[in-house]
Amino acid sequence: MAPHSPGNAGQASGISDPAQVVLHPLIREINAVALAAGASHLATWQRALAERLTAAVHEVDEQGRAGWPAAVLLAPHLPMLLDLPDPCFSAHHRTALGTLAQVLEHAGAFGAARLLQERLLDFESRTLGPQHPDTLTSRNHLANALFGMGEPVEAILLLRQTLEDRSRVLGPAHPDTLISRHDLACALDGTGQHAEAVSLLRHTLADRARVLGVLHPHTLASRDSLGLALDGMGEHAEAVRLHRQTVDDRIRVLGPEHHLTLLSRHNLASALARMGEHAEAERLLQEVLDDHARVLGVLHPHTLASRDSLGLALDGMGEHAEAVRLHRQTVDDRIRVLGLNHPDTLTSRHNLASALARMGEQEEAVRLLRQTLADRVRVLGPEHPHTVRARDDLETASAAWRAARRRQTWLRPSRR
Numbered sequence: 001m002a003p004h005s006p007g008n009a010g011q012a013s014g015i016s017d018p019a020q021v022v023l024h025p026l027i028r029e030i031n032a033v034a035l036a037a038g039a040s041h042l043a044t045w046q047r048a049l050a051e052r053l054t055a056a057v058h059e060v061d062e063q064g065r066a067g068w069p070a071a072v073l074l075a076p077h078l079p080m081l082l083d084l085p086d087p088c089f090s091a092h093h094r095t096a097l098g099t100l101a102q103v104l105e106h107a108g109a110f111g112a113a114r115l116l117q118e119r120l121l122d123f124e125s126r127t128l129g130p131q132h133p134d135t136l137t138s139r140n141h142l143a144n145a146l147f148g149m150g151e152p153v154e155a156i157l158l159l160r161q162t163l164e165d166r167s168r169v170l171g172p173a174h175p176d177t178l179i180s181r182h183d184l185a186c187a188l189d190g191t192g193q194h195a196e197a198v199s200l201l202r203h204t205l206a207d208r209a210r211v212l213g214v215l216h217p218h219t220l221a222s223r224d225s226l227g228l229a230l231d232g233m234g235e236h237a238e239a240v241r242l243h244r245q246t247v248d249d250r251i252r253v254l255g256p257e258h259h260l261t262l263l264s265r266h267n268l269a270s271a272l273a274r275m276g277e278h279a280e281a282e283r284l285l286q287e288v289l290d291d292h293a294r295v296l297g298v299l300h301p302h303t304l305a306s307r308d309s310l311g312l313a314l315d316g317m318g319e320h321a322e323a324v325r326l327h328r329q330t331v332d333d334r335i336r337v338l339g340l341n342h343p344d345t346l347t348s349r350h351n352l353a354s355a356l357a358r359m360g361e362q363e364e365a366v367r368l369l370r371q372t373l374a375d376r377v378r379v380l381g382p383e384h385p386h387t388v389r390a391r392d393d394l395e396t397a398s399a400a401w402r403a404a405r406r407r408q409t410w411l412r413p414s415r416r
Contacts, residue, residue, distance in 0.1 A: 110148035150342035192385030243268035327352035
């Protein structure tokens with residue numbers, strides 16, 4: 001499968017769909033020689049290839065965003081490391097696959113990350129056993145990749161299973177168990193199950209503060225996620241308080257341009273918008289959108305989320321035409337990067353329809369909301385909160401459209 005098959009992989013910012021796979025010159029040479037070599041020399045060439053591949057993974061991991069294009073090109077070649085016969089290097093090769101998968105997730109290339117995690121999980125389940133700590137780590141990473149791809153139901157099932165297994169194998173307060181509990185809570189929050197997410201995150205935040213310290217990056221992540229879940233429950237003021245604190249702490253611990261700091265700034269601005277503080281939210285979102293585009297790239301999922309939120313803030317300020325323009329652009333980009341049926345794409349289409357309705361374009365709004373409702377029923381289920389919201393908004397927009405058509409009929413001059 002290509003690294004960026006539509007609907008299957010997020011696209012690392014600035015990376016066009018490659019027309020071909022480009023191999024490092026050394027790898028090409030090793031492959032050419034290995035094909036012509038006798039069996040007695042094959043192991044030598046395999047070791048040389050494995051060394052170069054693992055070194056390349058280390059390089060892209062160290063390079064940050066600059067290494068994302070190379071990471072996408074490397075991804076199809078990494079699984080062969082697991083097929084090499086020398087068991088002495090198995091752990092080293094497994095680490096390389098896991099590291100590259102994490103780089104791909106940071107780049108937003110969830111589909112490519114998923115393929116590596118599935119291959120790694122299958123290998124570790126067979127060789128280490130399904131309850132080995134490394135196997136559980138790979139299962140947790142696979143669940144996160146699935147969620148990033150827009151498959152929340154399967155992701156939540158895997159995360160619940162992994163949390164139970166880690167609690168039993170490692171203990172309820174082990175840092176890896178807390179990762180699973182945090183990730184499960186975030187997935188639940190992302191599917192509208194805010195109350196359970198808040199409960200899990202309060203528990204995890206307290207445990208991480210005790211086990212890791214109040215300023216550990218994982219503790220700050222749980223506080224940030226708790227703010228998101230509270231915001232989803234309508235507790236906007238408390239969400240704003242937590243996000244302000246987390247922004248300040250992440251700037252101090254991680255730096256002002258770390259991708260997690262930018263995420264906290266985005267979350268703060270979004271909570272402000274929901275609280276009605278549209279002017280401050282619009283200013284912060286414009287800043288974080290510019291910073292996301294510069295640090296992560298214009299097509300990174302976080303950048304698209306910031307643009308979507310900026311459109312919402314502008315809509316709340318009455319600037320409906322500009323909101324429509326931003327939402328149209330975000331819908332198009334999310335279709336290209338995440339796929340037509342990804343939940344975030346459906347959210348952008350819903351937000352576009354809402355802005356159109358407020359601008360008086362009821363007919364297009366109704367058409368988009370009908371399409372979004374049908375897709376959400378199929379993708380998320382009929383009772384998902386986002387589906388229910390689409391159904392309610394469709395009823396409101398349809399009533400407004402019918403009323404507008406009646407007014408036009410009344411105002412039309414009669415013919416005699």
